[in-house]
Amino acid sequence: KDKTQCISQERRNCIRPNSHYSLVGIQPGVYVIGMKDQFNVHDRATSPLSDHLKYGIDDVGFVLFDSTNTKDVDTFGPYFIEQYILLDALSKQEMAQNVISYYCNHKEKLNKCLANYDERQGKGFICWRFLFNQVSMK
Secondary structure: OOOOOOOOOOOOOOOOOOOOEEEEEEEOOEEEEEEOOOOOOOOHHHOOOHHHOOEEEEOOOOEEEEOOOOOOOOOOOOOOHHHHHHHHHHHOOHHHHHHHHHHHHHHHHHHHHHHHOOOOOOOOHHHHHHHHHHHHHO
């Protein structure tokens, strides 16, 4: 079986190690990086971009909000592979590296797990163990 090779290259990274930030998706390829609490539920409504903010995650991958209602690694939303590539480039999160590795090597299993995950434990791949445990119990 021919596996897709995933290669990323970082040109410049101005995010400090162990920084706290939030990442908000506006559309595929367009993200806003803000301070840790900049896009929380209370401040989001006052943002000049509020009508364009589709979902937000914090620096470790917790989903802060989501209006996309998607659960697919190839579709824009909190499970979209693109944001995990950004998380990896920005802060070298182990969770982001695991998602990228799984995407490259076990994409079908990843999508199957997502399709069956009910999100009761939360959204996003920060809930990695719940996602895979729930599927293995069925």
